[in-house]
Amino acid sequence: MANIHQVAKHAGVSVATVSRVLNGQDTVTPKTRIKVEAAIKQFNYEPSMLGRNLRNSESRLLLVLIPKISNPFYSEIINGIETTAIKNGYNIILCETDSKPERENIYFDLVRNKMTDGIISMDPAVNVESLTKLAESYSIIQCSEYVVDSGIPYVTIDNEEAAYKAVKHLLKIGHSKIALMNSDERYLYARQRELGYRKALKEQNIVVNEDWIYYTQELGFENGQQAMRKILMQDEKPTAVFAVSDLLAIGALKELNSRGLKVPEEMALIGFDKIEFSNMTQPTLTTVAQPMYKMGTVAANMLINKIKGEYVDNVILDHELVIRESTLG
Amino acid sequence: MANIHQVAKHAGVSVATVSRVLNGQDTVTPKTRIKVEAAIKQFNYEPSMLGRNLRNSESRLLLVLIPKISNPFYSEIINGIETTAIKNGYNIILCETDSKPERENIYFDLVRNKMTDGIISMDPAVNVESLTKLAESYSIIQCSEYVVDSGIPYVTIDNEEAAYKAVKHLLKIGHSKIALMNSDERYLYARQRELGYRKALKEQNIVVNEDWIYYTQELGFENGQQAMRKILMQDEKPTAVFAVSDLLAIGALKELNSRGLKVPEEMALIGFDKIEFSNMTQPTLTTVAQPMYKMGTVAANMLINKIKGEYVDNVILDHELVIRESTLG
DNA sequence: TATAAAGTTGAAAGCGGTTACATAATCGGA
DNA sequence: TCCGATTATGTAACCGCTTTCAACTTTATA
Structure with a gap:
């Protein structure tokens, strides 16, 4: 050549x-x-970009760290990131951390090595210290999930408020025995959504039944199924479940369906994220919509501005409760 | 620094x-x-990798071209590619082509520019000439979908055989009025699976009813729903549908469910890919399992070997018909 | 002890571009 | 027509690393 x-x-x-x-x-x-x-x-x-980049000491590559590529929630975000990146002459290099610190550390090297100009992290809970230290020297943006008080700019939604609204909706249509199907407490969103759940119940003077709060290790269909199985084994059963992820909710729904339990009559169900699947289930799933694509574009723009040396502010995007069949009054 | x-x-x-x-x-x-x-x-x-790479004239980056990131079929493949890449000291840069030639062309520049050392393409139907020309100078591997006689190594499954088996199964459990829900004919897999479908019917001396073959523009739930709607508008309706993608099948199932039609009693259904969600539907979906993860690892290894200058052979991986509720006798 | 062989280290030339600075060419006005 | 201002182009340093080749040290051998 x-x-x-x-x-x-x-x-x-x-x-x-x-x-x-x-x-x-x-x-x-x-x-x-x-x-x-x-x-x-x-x-x-x-x-050759190699020569040009060396001279300009930039790589025009953005590193996107994502916990799990198979979660449709992230695919939509990535979509937004990629489109924005391209538009600004960047490309993305996508890496799955699987929420494992050792894997994340490998990827951090990519920015230390000047292989990438910055990072969008979606799972910073993993390596808090490394990340904050890294952020002193490099451009980093947190997307969806973030480390509080880290000083690293983030874009997200108001998780507490969103969960609050979801549970509120369940209360409004007459439920008072509401379970929470949460993910792991190490995630900020998990803690925030639990707060919203508790707040909504407290407001109605309902005492939270701690036996109705479930934590799952991961966000998979099976985890939702299993959790629902446990819920159904309880002596006193709830009449509604708020799951912090559509994936969990769909797994839970599967379990209910296969036992012939009617949704929403015998058990109402709310998910979170509004992934496409959530509209394909029988019944369709009530869920909290997150502006995934938007979140991706915002994160990418924030990062690009940060790389340029501009000051970047945190962004809280809107969410919306989408009421569908699984919570029909 | x-x-x-x-x-x-x-x-x-x-x-x-x-x-x-x-x-x-x-x-x-x-x-x-x-x-x-x-x-x-x-x-x-x-x-700095920038310096090192310039000197070594390599980037240690593999470009992965994927039509749609939101299709779970691809996420699994990517998983396999990424893991293998990392293991060999490479990283992947992931780009969504959306099956658009102009977008694909932008990404091709990444290898021309020495930004990436090679390409794994999953949607080469788009730009046949560009791709084959590119393959003369650069390392390229085709994954899942490929251009016949292009001389570019590929890894895939035997689509015709897989479709044949699926339709054969429908015949065996007593169906003779079987519709085909295909994607666009520009895709090789679509043509191959149609061949398998026709072969199975012909073998039983069943004349193919051309009105029962549907083509969809894209692979989305809505496309499956729409196609099923058209099927149900026919005067003479089939009793079973073979869809070339789980996404289509799930959309179709949704349509059937919401009309109160019983699956498999009133309409049997087979999908393709065995994405995770296919086991969450009500009823669960019979489908053809592709070894997605494996396919990813194989593709990555092939590409890395190609980059090293070794000769690389085509690979045909196994598939498997997974019988579930949507085709219970 | 002298000398050849083997083992370490350094100087410098690239890899393929960009850009500050110097120089050459062009232009306009007196 | 000539000269200074403007514009176009070339020269060479540099980005950060690897690697060849030569030079220098050390070790082994006679």
């Missing part, structure tokens, strides 16, 4: 001139520009 | 020696090695 020298030689100009043509600078005479462009075309020349 | 010169200066050695230590060469005296390592630690030095 040709390099800039060959093009320059063939066009009868210096490499500087070729570089100027390449970068669309206006200090080049139309005549020479045409000569250079002809040589470029003839050689089928493509400038 | 420190560079190799500062480290060298501080350690009282040349940059060459630091580089040798960095790359674990054995021609360095333990004494100097210790000096250098101390300096590295003291400066918190991390070698």
Whole structure:
């Protein structure tokens, strides 16, 4: 493959001139520009990003750290990130951390090594100290999940309020025995949504039954199924369940369906995220919609601005309770 | 951030020696090695990949082109690719083509620009000529979907055989009026699976009813729903449907469920891919399992070998018909 | 002890671009 | 027509690393 020298030689100009043509600078005479462009075309020349990036000490790559690629919640965010990145001349390199610190650490090296210009982290709970230290020297944005008081900018929604509204809705349609199907407490969103759950109940002077709060290790269908199984084994059963993820809710629904329990009549159900699947279930799932795509675009823009050296503020996006069949009065 | 010169200066050695230590060469005296390592630690030095890659003219990045990130079928493949890449000291840069040639072309530049060392393409139908031309100069592997006779190595399954088996199963449990819910004919897998469908019917001397073959533009739930709606509008209705994707099948199932039609009693249903969600539906979905993760690892290994300059052969992986409730006799 | 062989280290040339600075070419006005 | 101002182009340093080759040390051998 040709390099800039060959093009320059063939066009009868210096490499500087070729570089100027390449970068669309206006200090080049139309005549020479045409000569250079002809040589470029003839050689089928493509400038090497490796050389350019080294000189400019930037990679034009954004590192996106995502806990689990199979969770549709994240795919939508990634979509938003990628589109925005491309629009700004960046590409994304996507890495799945599986919520494992050791894996995350490997990826952190990519920014230390100048392989990427910045990081969007969606699972910073993993490596709080490393991350905050890293953020002192590099551009980092937190998306959806974040470390409180870390000083690292984040974009997210008001999880407590969202959970509050969801439970409130259950109360409004007549439920008072409401279980919480939570994920792991190490996640901020889990703690925040639990707060919202407790707040809504407390407001109605309902004492929280601690036996009705379930924690799952991961966010998978099976975890939801299992949790629902446990709920159904209780002596006193709730009449409604608020799950902090559609994946859990769908698993729970599966369990209810296969036992022939009617939803919402015998058990109402609310999920979280509004992933596409949530509208394909029988019955369709009431859920809290997060603006996933938007969140991705915002995160990407924040990161790009941060890389430019601008000051970046936290962003709280709107959410919306989407009422569907699983909570029909 | 420190560079190799500062480290060298501080350690009282040349940059060459630091580089040798960095790359674990054995021609360095333990004494100097210790000096250098101390300096590295003291400066918190991390070698720049930009410099290293330029010198080595490699990027240690693999480009993965995927039509739609939200399709769980691809997420699993990506998983396999990423794990294998990491294991071999590569990272992946993931790009969604949305099956759009113009978008794909942008990404092709990444390899022309030396930004990535090779490509795994999952949607090569888009840009056949560009791709084959590109493959002359760069390392490319096709995964799942491929261009016949392009000479570009691929890993896939036997789609015709898989479809044949699926339809055969429907025949065996007594169906003879079987519709095909296909995706777009521009996809090879679509054509191959249709062949399998036709073959199975022909074998039983059943004349294919062309009105029972549906093509959808995209692979989404809505497309499946719509197709099923059309099927149900027919005067003579089939009693079973073979869909070439779980997403279509799930959409179709949704339509059947919401009309109160019993599956499999009034309409049997088979999907394709065995995405996780296919086991969450009511009833659960019979489907053809593809070894997605495996396919990803194989594709990544093939690409890495290709980059190394080795000869790489095509691979056909196994598939398996998973019989579940939607086709219970 | 002298000398060849083996083992360490350093100097410097790239890898492929960008850009500050110097120089050459062009232009306008007296 | 000539000269200074402006504009176009070239020269060369540099980005941060790897690696060849030469030079220098050490070790083994006679």
